[in-house]
Amino acid sequence: MMAATRTASIGAAMDRVDGREKVTGAARYAFEHPTHAVAYLDIVQTAIAAGSVTRVDATRALGAPDVIAVLSHENAPRLARVDDGELAVLQSPAVAYRGQIVAVVVAESLEAARAASALVEIDYQARTHDVELRPEHPGLYKPDQVNPTYDTDTEHGDFDRAFAAAEIRHDATYATPAYHNNPMEPHASIAIWDGGDLLIYDSTQGASPARPVLAEVFGLVPERVRIISPHVGGGFGSKGSPRPQVVLAAIAARVTGRPVKVALTRQQMFSLTGYRTPTIQRLRLGAAADGTLRAISHDVVEQTSTVREFAEQTATPTRVMYAAPNRRTTHRLVALDVPTPSWMRAPGECPGMYALEAAIDELAIACGIDPIELRIRNEPARDPEKDQSFSSRGLVACLREGASRVGWEHRDPTPGIRRAGAWMTGSGVAASTYPTYRRPSQAAARAEADGGFAVRVGGADIGTGARTVLTQIAADALAVSPEQVRIELGDSALPPGPVAGGSMGTSSWGTAVVRACEALVGLIAEHGGEIPAEGLEAEADTADEIEAQAQLSRHAFGAQFVEARVNVETGEVRIPRLLGVFAVGRVINPKTARSQLIGGMTMGVSMALHEESVLDLEFGDYLNHDFAQYHVATCADAGDWDATWVQEDDDRLNPMGSKGIGEIGIVGTAAAVANAVHHAPGVRIRRLPIQPDKLVR
Secondary structure (H helix, E strand, O other): OOOOOOOOOOOOOOOOOOHHHHHHOOOOOHHHOOOOOOEEEEEEEOOOOOEEEEEEEOHHHHOOOOEEEEEEOOOOOOOOOOOOHHHOOOOOOEEOOOOOEEEEEEEOOHHHHHHHHOOOEEEEEEOOOOOOOOOOOOOOEOOOOEOOOEOOOEEEOOHHHHHHHOOEEEEEEEEEOEEOOOOOOOOEEEEEEEOOEEEEEEOOOOHHHHHHHHHHHOOOOHHHEEEEOOOOOOOOOOOOOOOHHHHHHHHHHHHHOOOEEEEOOHHHHHHHOOOEOOEEEEEEEEEOOOOOEEEEEEEEEEEEEOOOOOOOOOOOOHHHHOOOOEEEEEEEEEEEOOOOOOOOOOOOHHHHHHHHHHHHHHHHHHHOOOHHHHHHHOOOOOOOOOOOEEOOOOHHHHHHHHHHHHOHHHOOOOOOOOEEOOEEEEEEEEEEEEEOOOOOOEEEEEEOOOOOEEEEEEOOOOOOOHHHHHHHHHHHHHOOOHHHEEEEOOEOOOOEOOOOOOOOHHHHHHHHHHHHHHHHHHHHHHOOOOOOOOOEEEEEEOHHHHHHHOOEEOEEEEEEEEEEEEEOOOOOEEEEEEEEEEEOEOOOOHHHHHHHHHHHHHHHHHHHHOOOEOEEOOOOEEOOOOOOOOOOOOHHHOOEEEEEEOOOOOOOOOOOOEOOOOOOOOOOHHHHHHHHHHHOOOOOOOEOOOOHHHHHO
16 A cells, blocks of 8 residues: 655655665676676777778787687678767778777786787778868868757858947857766676677666667667666766677677676777867857847867767757847868767757857956846847747846855956955856757556565666656655665666666656656556555556657756956966856755756866867877876865755656756856956966966966
8 A cells, every 4th residue: 555645755855775785885887797707808909090900910919828819800790780880890990090999809807808918919001190170171061960960050130240230249269179078987898698699788878779779780689689787887978879898898709609898998988988079169249239149150160080970069059048130050070080079968068158158258348247137138038049938947047046145246347356465366157058858768667565666767877866866756656755666777678768868867767757657556546555466567658748848948057156266376276166056947856966066067167177188199199098197176176166956847848847957067167167267367268278377378
């Protein structure tokens, strides 16, 4: 029998349900699953950036202790079909970028495999490579669409005429470098063949969507592939689709007849798991003297590889943020001899909003208008380009709430006047936004005779607390306590659900969970409120619900406020205060939500001040491919950093009224930091990161 009365779970600051497993080490990650007679795989990477392999000599490696096999394009089995060129491992002698996989060694131990990999001899025929993104590159082209399916370009009104006629014009170029996703758990896989069936333990953000991809690669029906991934140690988008190591493990397991384990090293992750494309962004803003925008243009240049096209949707947030009758956004791409860029936390919105919000700050200064007031004056009543109603839009509320909390009314807008010794202090603000996605999902809910409930959904918990919020959602839908609910996810054998990405996990899986639980409650009622010994189970599929949302513009919004201290002698930057205020619908778990938002903002500070993948043009590779040289924000960088949210009721999104929170925290933060840094000494840096040498110069 279900409880008659209880306290609502949604909205409670509930501890993570898997917390004990994680802190005691009971939670198993991909590489840790026990497997009998397992072999280990190590990767040999190219030493050139473009050309072809002319010889692979594995003689010495095969003679090394405990080596089982050495595979290259010369002897690896052919894959069935590979739409993603990054997964076509060991299929061709062609070299598309430095660090590409050219051979693997399989051995009885990881140490033996690594020792033997150094003995594999590779000869190359190199050609001149091109790895530099530049705004006038002759290879620039217009892709058919940008990630995931947005229009490449948009245009409304007559931008050129309106910009030329504007009383105040701002025209500047902003640049961001390449950034590499670096989750704590490296990309790792175990592959086991059992007859014609393939079992994979993988570190993935989506076991369900990865299943048909890998089935196609190996010429199998999806039902013959199972991917298990109960715990994932972070992803930030880099684990959003299958990566080369999982294909390698399956190839090696098929050749050797043994289960095979592989885990990428930190250095290998810089070549094989994607990264955020560098961008060159030109922003042109034309406004009346009172700050009213008349013209907006956002033109983006970015890179892809020769292996697979990936076009980041960098200019898309400009399409939704501010009202202006004359608008233009464009994306141009060039295919270079580099690895393929891919998803990284808030792809598109993150770098795009850095440029837009820095430009808006500069326009406010040019107009002599407070930057918050300028944003409010250009607040659109409807989506500026789609001409659709917003399901809800809380940007102004976030700006006003944040301004009140930080005492913005006392801010002197004049830069370079607050100084104590060598330190100058400034404050800045930027807006943030992220689309509210929802994808079809299935779920099943089962009532057990002992009073417990098992809810199964093909989602993934990549450290975000998905198990916990789904427990809360299910508990409320079933009208029981969370302790009675057990969530099962991270397995392609479960009812399929979309990837943990695009801030859509909770919305997508949660809707399916609600519908399955509602169906189960109805089934229990049909049995007079009693649960038979064999239990009761109900299922749900939300595919039919998605179309009803097509006529709404659905977005989360927020604002970040930053206090920056700049040492005018050394160029050192400190961020003693950072506040994010967000409008993200109904917050299901305040504890995990705050953690996610602060985590995103921390990455935004890291982006603004520290992170940069430094490219060596001569060798065609990134130089700082480890944590000794690729710098990120750490605990020592953090000051009084906090996140909160405004009340927002939006019942047109999903049954919970929630919006995604995993990515919006990073969006806008880098711009807020840049704006605050400018306000301190009066120096504007338009190319990230804001390093000491740039400020000193």
